[in-house]
Amino acid sequence: MLKKNKPARHLFRQVIASLVPGEGIASPAQEHKGRPQNAARTQPPGQTPQHGRADACTDTHAPEQLIVPICEPTQEDGDHGPLQDQGQFLARQDRWDDLSRRIAEADKSRHNTAHGMPVAELLAHGARSDVVNAVEHALSIGHAGDRRKMIEGVMGLETMCVEHRDDPYLRTLVALAHIDVAWIWRGYSDVMSITVANGQRCAAHFDRAAALLHPLDGVGLDSPFIAAAKSALLAGQHSGTTMQVADDFAALIDLDPDNHRHMRSLGTHMLPRWFGSYAALELEARRTAARTEDIWGAGGYAWVYFDAIALDPEACSRVDIEFFMDGLRDIVSRRPDQEMVNLLASYCAVALRYGETTPSEEIAPRTEIADAADWLIRDHLREIHPLIWAHAAQRFDNNLRIVSTRRFADHGRRDALRFIAGLFRSEIEAGQRVEFSDKGLRVSPD
Known part of the structure; x- marks a missing residue:
C-alpha cells in the first residue's frame, strides 16, 4: 500500500518516458496513433471537400463523369x-x-x-x-x-x-x-x-x-x-451461459440504447462459435428490436444481425429478411447523417460481398441485403467516408492493425468509387454526368 506522503504522482509519466522512445509530456493536441477504428466525421464547415472521380477505378468507361465529395481521413476522425x-x-x-x-x-x-x-x-x-x-x-x-x-x-x-x-x-x-x-x-x-x-x-x-x-x-x-x-x-x-451473456448485453443496451455498437456486439456473442446458437441469435434480435423500438423502429433487429451475418454464412441463411430490410430502412430514416449512410452502404456493398464458395441457401438473403446499397446510395449518399468503406472490406474488424491511416483510407476510397461507378455504369455509358452533393444525387447530360 502506498503511503499518503509518497503519492504515485509522476511515477506514471516516468514509466512512460522510459517505455516510449522520444515521448515527453505532450499537449492535448499531439497526434496519437492508436485510435479506434470506424472513426468518421462530416466535412467541417467552411472547407471544400475533395472530389473523387472514378478514374481511381479500373472498371469504368467515362471516369470524369462521376463526381463524389470525399472526406479526408483527418476530417473523418x-x-x-x-x-x-x-x-x-x-x-x-x-x-x-x-x-x-x-x-x-x-x-x-x-x-x-x-x-x-x-x-x-x-x-x-x-x-x-x-x-x-x-x-x-x-x-x-x-x-x-x-x-x-x-x-x-x-x-x-x-x-x-x-x-x-x-x-x-x-x-x-x-x-x-x-x-x-x-x-x-x-x-x-x-x-x-x-x-x-x-x-x-x-x-x-x-x-x-x-x-x-x-x-x-x-x-x-x-x-x-x-x-x-x-x-x-x-x-x-x-x-457464462447463453442466457447470462444475453442478459448482460440486454442490461448494457438498456443503459445506452442509442449506441448501436452494443447491439452489434450482442449479435456476435450470440453466434454458436461464442456463447449462443442461431435460435438464441434470432430471439435476442427480436427482443432487442422490441425494447428499442421507440428509438430504432425495427433497426434493433438489423443491428443484432449486422456483424453476425458478415461473419457467419449460416446466420445469413436464417435471418428474417423482411424484418432485416425494414430495420435498415428504419435506421436510415432515424439517423440520416452521412456517417450512418456510409456505414450501411459499405456494409451492403462491400462487407457482404460473397464468392464462389458461398452456400446456395445463403445467396438469396445475402443478395437482397447487398442490393440495398443501390437505394442507400441513390437516395441518401452525399459524400464518401473512405475509412468506413475500408473497414467494411475488413468486416469491421476492431482488432485490425493499421500501419498507415491514409493508405488504408485510399483502399476504402477506391472500393467506394468502384462500386458507385458500377452502380451508375449505364448512365455513364450513356454520356450522362453523375454528381453527388449536399443537395443529393444529380444525373444530367454531360
Whole structure:
C-alpha cells in the first residue's frame, strides 16, 4: 500500500518516458496513433471537400463523369483525435481526478461523438494508449522476453489505481488496459506459442481485468462505460451461459440504447462459435428490436444481425429478411447523417460481398441485403467516408492493425468509387454526368 506522503504522482509519466522512445509530456493536441477504428466525421464547415472521380477505378468507361465529395481521413476522425489526446495528456500529467471527472460526466450524460462513439471511451482510450502502445511496440520488435520491461507501464497504472482505489472509473480504466494488453498477446501468438507462454500471459491479463471489474456494477452505477468494460471480458474468458451473456448485453443496451455498437456486439456473442446458437441469435434480435423500438423502429433487429451475418454464412441463411430490410430502412430514416449512410452502404456493398464458395441457401438473403446499397446510395449518399468503406472490406474488424491511416483510407476510397461507378455504369455509358452533393444525387447530360 502506498503511503499518503509518497503519492504515485509522476511515477506514471516516468514509466512512460522510459517505455516510449522520444515521448515527453505532450499537449492535448499531439497526434496519437492508436485510435479506434470506424472513426468518421462530416466535412467541417467552411472547407471544400475533395472530389473523387472514378478514374481511381479500373472498371469504368467515362471516369470524369462521376463526381463524389470525399472526406479526408483527418476530417473523418476529427472529433476523435482531440478527445483521445485529452485523455492522454491528463494521464501524462498525472491529473487522474480530472480525467475521472471528465469520463464520469461524459458517461452520465451519454455524450457521444457525431457518429456515435462514446466520449468516455475515447478519453479512456487516450489515457491508457501510452501503456498499450508501448507493449505492442516492444512485442513488434521482438522484446517479449524482457518480462519486467513489458509490464512496467501496466504496473504504473496499477499503482495509480491503489491510490484511487475507490474510483470506479479509474479502476475500469486500468481493467481496460489489461484487456487491451491481453488482446495484444493473443494477436502476436502463433499456433505453437498461443497454447504456452503467450496464451498464459493473455489469460493472466484477462483475469486481472476481471478481478478489477468484479466489485463494480454498471447498472447500479448507471454507467454504460463500466457495463461495456465488463462485457468486453466475455470474449477473453469464454465463461457464462447463453442466457447470462444475453442478459448482460440486454442490461448494457438498456443503459445506452442509442449506441448501436452494443447491439452489434450482442449479435456476435450470440453466434454458436461464442456463447449462443442461431435460435438464441434470432430471439435476442427480436427482443432487442422490441425494447428499442421507440428509438430504432425495427433497426434493433438489423443491428443484432449486422456483424453476425458478415461473419457467419449460416446466420445469413436464417435471418428474417423482411424484418432485416425494414430495420435498415428504419435506421436510415432515424439517423440520416452521412456517417450512418456510409456505414450501411459499405456494409451492403462491400462487407457482404460473397464468392464462389458461398452456400446456395445463403445467396438469396445475402443478395437482397447487398442490393440495398443501390437505394442507400441513390437516395441518401452525399459524400464518401473512405475509412468506413475500408473497414467494411475488413468486416469491421476492431482488432485490425493499421500501419498507415491514409493508405488504408485510399483502399476504402477506391472500393467506394468502384462500386458507385458500377452502380451508375449505364448512365455513364450513356454520356450522362453523375454528381453527388449536399443537395443529393444529380444525373444530367454531360
